[in-house]
Amino acid sequence: MHNFILKGDICYSTAPTSLEIFEGGYLVCLDGTCAGVFVDLPEQYRDLSVIDCSGQLIVPGLVDLHVHAPQFPFRSLGMDLELICWLNTHTFPEEAKYMDLAYAASAYRAFVDDVRRGPNTRAVIFATRHVPATALLMDLLEASGLVTMVGKVNMDRHAPPDLVEIDAATSLADTRAWLAEVAGRYQRVSPILTPRFIPACSDALMAGLGEIQREFGLPVQSHLSENPAEVDWVMGLRPDAESYGHAYYKNGLFGGSVPTVMAHCVWPSAGEFALMKRQKVWVAHCPQSNTNLASGIAPVRRYLEAEIPVGLGSDVAAGAHTSIFRAMEDAIGASKLYWRLVDSDAAPLTLAEAFYLGTLGGGRFFGAVGSFLPGFEFDALVIDDAVIPGRVGLSIPDRLARVAHLSDARQIRRKFVRGIEIGLE
Amino acid sequence: MHNFILKGDICYSTAPTSLEIFEGGYLVCLDGTCAGVFVDLPEQYRDLSVIDCSGQLIVPGLVDLHVHAPQFPFRSLGMDLELICWLNTHTFPEEAKYMDLAYAASAYRAFVDDVRRGPNTRAVIFATRHVPATALLMDLLEASGLVTMVGKVNMDRHAPPDLVEIDAATSLADTRAWLAEVAGRYQRVSPILTPRFIPACSDALMAGLGEIQREFGLPVQSHLSENPAEVDWVMGLRPDAESYGHAYYKNGLFGGSVPTVMAHCVWPSAGEFALMKRQKVWVAHCPQSNTNLASGIAPVRRYLEAEIPVGLGSDVAAGAHTSIFRAMEDAIGASKLYWRLVDSDAAPLTLAEAFYLGTLGGGRFFGAVGSFLPGFEFDALVIDDAVIPGRVGLSIPDRLARVAHLSDARQIRRKFVRGIEIGLE
Numbered sequence: 001m002h003n004f005i006l007k008g009d010i011c012y013s014t015a016p017t018s019l020e021i022f023e024g025g026y027l028v029c030l031d032g033t034c035a036g037v038f039v040d041l042p043e044q045y046r047d048l049s050v051i052d053c054s055g056q057l058i059v060p061g062l063v064d065l066h067v068h069a070p071q072f073p074f075r076s077l078g079m080d081l082e083l084i085c086w087l088n089t090h091t092f093p094e095e096a097k098y099m100d101l102a103y104a105a106s107a108y109r110a111f112v113d114d115v116r117r118g119p120n121t122r123a124v125i126f127a128t129r130h131v132p133a134t135a136l137l138m139d140l141l142e143a144s145g146l147v148t149m150v151g152k153v154n155m156d157r158h159a160p161p162d163l164v165e166i167d168a169a170t171s172l173a174d175t176r177a178w179l180a181e182v183a184g185r186y187q188r189v190s191p192i193l194t195p196r197f198i199p200a201c202s203d204a205l206m207a208g209l210g211e212i213q214r215e216f217g218l219p220v221q222s223h224l225s226e227n228p229a230e231v232d233w234v235m236g237l238r239p240d241a242e243s244y245g246h247a248y249y250k251n252g253l254f255g256g257s258v259p260t261v262m263a264h265c266v267w268p269s270a271g272e273f274a275l276m277k278r279q280k281v282w283v284a285h286c287p288q289s290n291t292n293l294a295s296g297i298a299p300v301r302r303y304l305e306a307e308i309p310v311g312l313g314s315d316v317a318a319g320a321h322t323s324i325f326r327a328m329e330d331a332i333g334a335s336k337l338y339w340r341l342v343d344s345d346a347a348p349l350t351l352a353e354a355f356y357l358g359t360l361g362g363g364r365f366f367g368a369v370g371s372f373l374p375g376f377e378f379d380a381l382v383i384d385d386a387v388i389p390g391r392v393g394l395s396i397p398d399r400l401a402r403v404a405h406l407s408d409a410r411q412i413r414r415k416f417v418r419g420i421e422i423g424l425e
Numbered sequence: 426m427h428n429f430i431l432k433g434d435i436c437y438s439t440a441p442t443s444l445e446i447f448e449g450g451y452l453v454c455l456d457g458t459c460a461g462v463f464v465d466l467p468e469q470y471r472d473l474s475v476i477d478c479s480g481q482l483i484v485p486g487l488v489d490l491h492v493h494a495p496q497f498p499f500r501s502l503g504m505d506l507e508l509i510c511w512l513n514t515h516t517f518p519e520e521a522k523y524m525d526l527a528y529a530a531s532a533y534r535a536f537v538d539d540v541r542r543g544p545n546t547r548a549v550i551f552a553t554r555h556v557p558a559t560a561l562l563m564d565l566l567e568a569s570g571l572v573t574m575v576g577k578v579n580m581d582r583h584a585p586p587d588l589v590e591i592d593a594a595t596s597l598a599d600t601r602a603w604l605a606e607v608a609g610r611y612q613r614v615s616p617i618l619t620p621r622f623i624p625a626c627s628d629a630l631m632a633g634l635g636e637i638q639r640e641f642g643l644p645v646q647s648h649l650s651e652n653p654a655e656v657d658w659v660m661g662l663r664p665d666a667e668s669y670g671h672a673y674y675k676n677g678l679f680g681g682s683v684p685t686v687m688a689h690c691v692w693p694s695a696g697e698f699a700l701m702k703r704q705k706v707w708v709a710h711c712p713q714s715n716t717n718l719a720s721g722i723a724p725v726r727r728y729l730e731a732e733i734p735v736g737l738g739s740d741v742a743a744g745a746h747t748s749i750f751r752a753m754e755d756a757i758g759a760s761k762l763y764w765r766l767v768d769s770d771a772a773p774l775t776l777a778e779a780f781y782l783g784t785l786g787g788g789r790f791f792g793a794v795g796s797f798l799p800g801f802e803f804d805a806l807v808i809d810d811a812v813i814p815g816r817v818g819l820s821i822p823d824r825l826a827r828v829a830h831l832s833d834a835r836q837i838r839r840k841f842v843r844g845i846e847i848g849l850e
Contacts, residue, residue, distance in 0.1 A: 075831060076826050079830075114814060291762060293761075294761035296765050297766070332504070337719070340721050342766060348719060350505055390497065390500055404501070405504075406746075408833065
């Protein structure tokens with residue numbers, strides 16, 4: 001089972017600037033894993049069934065390193081505010097609704113359907129602080145075939161009464177109850193520890209989450225240095241910390257042996273940057289969100305130069321679009337404005353680099369994901385780019401550029417996750 | 426004929442910050458002109474047929490103040506270069522193909538079909554320097570039902586031999602031949618004088634175009650202060666001019682009694698800004714293009730404050746997307762980054778302001794266009810925004826935000842230009 005071959009025009013990254021290209025190549029899937037890409041099909045695979053996608057583009061599934069599932073219903077609304085006002089005015093009232101399981105079921109179903117039909121195959125997801133709704137989201141995601149990490153959010157301060165958790169002990173007890181409830185329940189969904197951000201997490205809560213992390217060996221996701229006013233607020237709340245990131249670090253929630261992904265990282269201090277590098281903390285670069293909330297532009301070139309791992313995030317609903325192709329387009333654009341307006345030594349991202357970020361760059365957070373190298377999990381998209389009006393007879397990199405800028409879900413013909421085909425209807 | 430009523434949720438601008446809203450209102454079209462918007466239908470219109478679009482959004486058609494029709498085939502390609510290299514590497518070789526009428530027919534048909542199906546009802550368009558292909562484009566546009574201004578491009582220097590015009594006299598003679606050929610031929614398409622930009626137009630050509638402008642009373646479109654290196658180049662080419670804009674001005678091609686639209690205006694000098702204000706030169710703000718070519722961010726807030734007229738341009742193919750909804754989204758985003766990174770006194774654009782720019786702001790270049798005020802030409806879109814997944818029961822401004830960020834051509838149910846319905850198939 002799950003043994004087959006895709007034939008078509010294959011393109012994948014092996015490094016930020018290395019794009020591998022096989023026109024009319026064979027991509028072999030064995031037991032949900034890539035066995036390799038070949039110009040001429042080796043003898044040992046000649047009995048496998050070939051799905052002929054000749055003339056279509058075959059690329060790895062895209063990876064969304066940062067998205068808030070409960071925010072999907074209000075995409076594009078309230079975009080006239082900065083981070084903290086936007087959270088208080090739009091986000092927290094919406095998230096409070098997920099106390100109601102019927103509401104959660106309807107809203108989460110729309111989110112999961114949208115992602116399933118789009119180009120993303122993997123996502124690292126914030127739910128809300130509610131255990132039942134979070135488990136429900138995980139059930140829906142498992143059924144979708146996507147592979148995801150999902151976090152029940154922890155937040156015990158600086159949020160409205162109908163959303164905030166009563167105290168650190170309650171937040172921690174709910175987290176343990178959630179982990180117990182979902183343990184062993186899924187093949188494709190796994191829990192990730194999710195302190196919302198330092199302003200929403202008391203010192204006691206952060207300490208307790210550090211303990212849970214060590215006990216369960218969970219990965220961690222949170223937000224970091226998104227907005228200058230937010231950074232100032234954190235430094236006031238945590239005078240013990242040398243930087244925003246250091247506040248996570250002090251509780252053992254900032255990389256090293258703990259796989260950690262931090263969204264945004266727009267305004268790193270020198271110390272925070274060095275700590276991220278030392279701890280190999282993942283950056284979820286969310287260019288559309290950083291534009292929509294007027295946060296700024298993250299120094300992605302600096303992260304790449306420092307070999308700090310970086311992937312892309314849609315950050316719905318601060319980002320309006322779930323597709324990581326759109327995030328590629330936005331990442332390139334933001335890096336060009338950063339070069340022009342902020343730092344002329346920081347070269348703009350190329351299309352190949354943005355493609356890397358949206359596939360292998362973020363995919364590494366899931367292990368061997370985001371490429372077609374032998375041994376990688378078989379996540380693949382088949383895209384009929386020829387239906388996009390414009391020039392024909394293009395090189396594969398140029399076709400990839402057209403897909404990144406101009407495609408939408410309608411051009412996706414097939415989608416595989418771990419070798420299993422996903423329905424696109 | 427062309428007398429009818431649209432019933433639905435109506436929204437239009439009357440000024441940059443004034444959004445008029447009628448939930449379940451009646452929009453009356455008489456002889457292709459808006460007779461008004463009413464909550465209760467006045468007695469005198471009760472015999473007109475009502476097209477019931479209840480629950481759908483009705484907005485003015487969008488106006489693209491700057492687009493290059495021949496560049497449509499290579500949207501999204503070559504986005505790793507700045508303006509001058511991009512022109513030489515991608516744009517000029519493509520435009521040279523329009524010597525071949527068969528190629529032009531196929532490529533222009535794809536462009537016109539795309540715009541016809543999208544939300545734009547008006548456009549100010551660059552063709553190429555070729556007279557037959559330009560006339561062909563005008564024929565296709567006339568048949569589409571869109572209302573457009575189209576320019577045969579003038580360019581007699583600094584371009585490849587297969588594209589550049591031999592000399593100023595040839596360029597001017599071709600322009601006169603083109604004007605003679607298309608005179609009186611269209612109801613919906615009109616010629617606009619189109620010097621490509623100062624680097625491509627000799628002093629003799631500019632002087633001759635000034636004469637043609639005075640003789641024919643034509644409007645003018647060109648490019649202005651897009652890229653710092655381009656501005657430097659112009660100042661070297663035209664030591665007689667006090668600014669880039671002043672070079673146009675000296676030949677009578679820069680506003681005043683001459684309706685003039687200049688694309689980009691990213692890097693105005695103080696003198697150029699003052700000249701634009703005095704001459705009431707239109708700015709075609711092209712945020713996506715300015716990002717894609719790493720040109721920078723135009724100071725739109727400053728133009729609005731100075732009451733310099735501004736509209737939006739897609740600038741295909743430096744912009745990849747023809748839809749002016751996308752230009753609204755990009756204009757807001759760019760203005761936020763400008764506020765954050767360049768000038769904290771320049772408030773970001775609101776959704777209402779971006780909507781104004783994409784409708785009435787640019788529409789004024791066509792006369793009474795871009796609003797539903799009485800006497801305005803009846804350009805209207807009916808959009809079924811309810812099919813976009815997400816929150817329901819929203820206010821009309823919030824629904825407009827969802828359309829600007831999340832809609833595509835699929836949600837457009839009907840489209841009218843001057844009261845005539847356009848086919849969307």
